[in-house]
Amino acid sequence: MDFYIISSFLNGIVAILFGWFIFSKNWKNVTNWTFFLMNISVAIWNLAYCVWFSRTDPVSALYWSKMLNLGATLIPIFYLHWSLSIINLVKEKKNILIFGYLFTLFCSILSFSDFYIKSVDQVGRFSFWPQAGPLYSLFLIFGYYFLTIYGMYQLFKAKKKASGEKSHQIDYVILGSLLGFGGGATNFPFMYGLNIVEPIGQPMVIFYIIIFALATLRYHLFEIKIILVEFFVGIMSVALAFLFLFSPTGMLKLVSGSVFFLFVLFGIYFIRIIHREIAGKEEAERISRLKTEFISIVSHQLRTPLAAIRGYADMIIKGDYGVVPDGLKSPINYIHDTSISMIKMVNNLLSISRLERGKIELKIQEENVLKLICDCIKDVRLAAKEKKLYLKYNKPKSEYPLIKMDAEKIKHALTNILNNAILYTPEGGITIKASKDKTFVTIEIKDTGVGIEKDELEKVFLSFSRGKGGRELYAQGTGLGLYVAKSFIEMHKGKIRCESRGKGKGTTFYIQIPIISQISLRQDFSLPTKKS
Amino acid sequence: MNKILIIEDEKILAEMYKFKLEKEGFQVFNAIDVDAGVEIAKKEIPNLVILDMLLPKESGVNYLIKAKAIKSISSIPVLVLSNFDDVETKKKAFENGAKDYMIKSNHDPHEIVDRVKQLLS
Numbered sequence: 001m002d003f004y005i006i007s008s009f010l011n012g013i014v015a016i017l018f019g020w021f022i023f024s025k026n027w028k029n030v031t032n033w034t035f036f037l038m039n040i041s042v043a044i045w046n047l048a049y050c051v052w053f054s055r056t057d058p059v060s061a062l063y064w065s066k067m068l069n070l071g072a073t074l075i076p077i078f079y080l081h082w083s084l085s086i087i088n089l090v091k092e093k094k095n096i097l098i099f100g101y102l103f104t105l106f107c108s109i110l111s112f113s114d115f116y117i118k119s120v121d122q123v124g125r126f127s128f129w130p131q132a133g134p135l136y137s138l139f140l141i142f143g144y145y146f147l148t149i150y151g152m153y154q155l156f157k158a159k160k161k162a163s164g165e166k167s168h169q170i171d172y173v174i175l176g177s178l179l180g181f182g183g184g185a186t187n188f189p190f191m192y193g194l195n196i197v198e199p200i201g202q203p204m205v206i207f208y209i210i211i212f213a214l215a216t217l218r219y220h221l222f223e224i225k226i227i228l229v230e231f232f233v234g235i236m237s238v239a240l241a242f243l244f245l246f247s248p249t250g251m252l253k254l255v256s257g258s259v260f261f262l263f264v265l266f267g268i269y270f271i272r273i274i275h276r277e278i279a280g281k282e283e284a285e286r287i288s289r290l291k292t293e294f295i296s297i298v299s300h301q302l303r304t305p306l307a308a309i310r311g312y313a314d315m316i317i318k319g320d321y322g323v324v325p326d327g328l329k330s331p332i333n334y335i336h337d338t339s340i341s342m343i344k345m346v347n348n349l350l351s352i353s354r355l356e357r358g359k360i361e362l363k364i365q366e367e368n369v370l371k372l373i374c375d376c377i378k379d380v381r382l383a384a385k386e387k388k389l390y391l392k393y394n395k396p397k398s399e400y401p402l403i404k405m406d407a408e409k410i411k412h413a414l415t416n417i418l419n420n421a422i423l424y425t426p427e428g429g430i431t432i433k434a435s436k437d438k439t440f441v442t443i444e445i446k447d448t449g450v451g452i453e454k455d456e457l458e459k460v461f462l463s464f465s466r467g468k469g470g471r472e473l474y475a476q477g478t479g480l481g482l483y484v485a486k487s488f489i490e491m492h493k494g495k496i497r498c499e500s501r502g503k504g505k506g507t508t509f510y511i512q513i514p515i516i517s518q519i520s521l522r523q524d525f526s527l528p529t530k531k532s
Numbered sequence: 533m534n535k536i537l538i539i540e541d542e543k544i545l546a547e548m549y550k551f552k553l554e555k556e557g558f559q560v561f562n563a564i565d566v567d568a569g570v571e572i573a574k575k576e577i578p579n580l581v582i583l584d585m586l587l588p589k590e591s592g593v594n595y596l597i598k599a600k601a602i603k604s605i606s607s608i609p610v611l612v613l614s615n616f617d618d619v620e621t622k623k624k625a626f627e628n629g630a631k632d633y634m635i636k637s638n639h640d641p642h643e644i645v646d647r648v649k650q651l652l653s
Contacts, residue, residue: 300586300615300616303615303635303636303637304542304545304615304636304637305544306637307545307615307636307637308542308544308545308548310637310640311545311548311549311552311640311641312548314640314641314642315548315551315552315641315642318642320551320552320555343637343638346637347617347638350617354618362619363619
């Protein structure tokens with residue numbers, strides 16, 4: 001059997017199956033149903049090609065060549081619709097889609113007329129190659145080339161803005177498109193009697209299927225990894241069923257039948273396991289998402305009563321409600337200070353919730369890092385004084401260059417580390433130093449506190465992690481501060497580490513901030529309104 | 533006497549800020565949503581508005597948008613006092629004419645009064 005007949009038959013069947021699998025997973029999704037329609041068009045083109053190629057009389061060959069060109073006519077518009085849906089541009093580009101659909105409808109209606117395909121002629125080694133009518137050139141210009149090139153142009157544009165998985169998806173789609181449509185274009189010169197290039201459109205279809213399958217598997221093009229496994233099991237089952245049906249002897253029928261039966265059995269079992277795994281993963285992701293959303297909502301709601309507790313306590317301390325009896329001064333101060341501690345904890349929780357959702361925003365400006373250190377020290381001076389701890393800052397004599405950073409985030413990180421040092425230092429104090437080299441400004445925060453045991457040094461930056469010494473000696477602290485500090489420093493492409501010679505021997509934290517900023521911004525926020 | 537309008541739906545906070553500001557010699561009006569805020573602003577022409585962002589029915593940003601379109605109140609400075617501390621909310625507030633932005637829970641009432649005085653000076 002001729003290579004062209006086999007390849008077009010196989011490509012047609014594979015296109016239908018692949019399209020159907022995608023469609024059946026989520027038929028409401030525009031990306032899925034447009035992909036299905038594109039594949040059906042590819043299948044019409046290929047299967048009609050298979051029949052046309054096997055014809056021996058010109059009349060029948062002409063009919064099937066018109067049929068295959070009907071399939072070819074439908075492909076570009078479904079391809080464009082599908083491409084635009086991948087990059088979420090369907091609504092924005094609806095006018096071009098309407099034009100494409102109307103033009104395709106016009107060409108499809110006339111595709112069986114002589115205006116579209118006028119005859120079949122001998123071209124090269126092909127006996128009945130279809131010859132283009134006057135309308136066919138119009139289809140080539142406005143249908144095939146314009147719609148597909150426009151789709152690829154939009155993909156290229158979207159690729160520049162995309163990142164991560166989306167960017168890889170677009171890479172694969174562009175590559176598949178270039179191979180598929182590039183191959184298809186080789187069929188056209190023969191239609192104008194030009195024997196200049198071998199028509200390799202049909203065999204090239206398999207590459208676009210393989211590439212989209214790879215994209216599905218590696219980058220979740222259709223959000224479902226399982227598709228490829230099901231697809232593979234389906235194809236193999238069909239092939240084994242054919243082998244069983246056409247086996248010439250009873251023994252071979254028995255063997256192939258057993259293989260078919262076992263393959264289907266294990267295939268179903270395998271698919272079920274994957275389904276279960278995916279469901280478990282999705283559930284875990286859903287719970288994680290709910291958890292971070294819950295933290296975010298609760299934290300925002302907590303800030304209101306905390307602001308009231310802090311505010312009223314402050315007003316009582318300041319004597320706004322009259323002179324405070326001596327016996328009440330300390331308890332009210334405790335209420336005020338505790339509310340501030342809780343506010344700090346809530347702020348850390350909010351930061352974590354944003355970090356986990358990838359919704360941390362950076363407000364980048366040029367900042368004086370030495371002044372920023374002074375501001376942080378001012379913020380914690382009172383807390384250190386209350387514990388009778390010294391707070392020394394060895395400020396460099398020369399000024400440092402301004403550094404691009406989000407001052408609030410760096411301040412948040414530094415304050416967290418300073419608060420941590422104060423919290424875990426029962427006596428002595430904290431020394432802060434700053435130095436710089438060509439690449440980094442390094443801030444050193446050294447305390448005389450409880451220290452960290454060697455095996456716990458690596459864990460201190462994990463969320464909800466607290467050192468053994470801290471757990472034994474102090475009730476306060478959630479283990480969030482250092483995690484937030486590390487995240488904020490790393491968002492600035494900086495580094496953070498800590499050293500301790502062990503229990504009771506103090507701890508030194510080193511923060512390094514790049515002098516030349518390499519920060520990429522990321523923002524994602526929508527302002528809610530309160531439901532009345 | 534300087535007039536201050538507080539647009540805040542949390543009664544406990546609204547009362548707290550009102551008490552503190554009155555103690556500092558301001559005349560204070562309270563509104564619980566954007567529309568009530570616009571009406572009182574039009575009637576009383578305060579010297580400054582303290583605005584919450586999370587309000588019933590619509591966001592505090594809408595007060596800024598509506599006030600901008602009303603000539604008699606468009607020039608009144610607005611101090612946003614919110615529990616939202618993200619850049620985007622701040623950006624929206626400043627883009628629509630807010631003069632300053634403070635996080636409620638991060639400041640004691642006397643610090644807020646200081647900022648009000650600063651804005652009025």
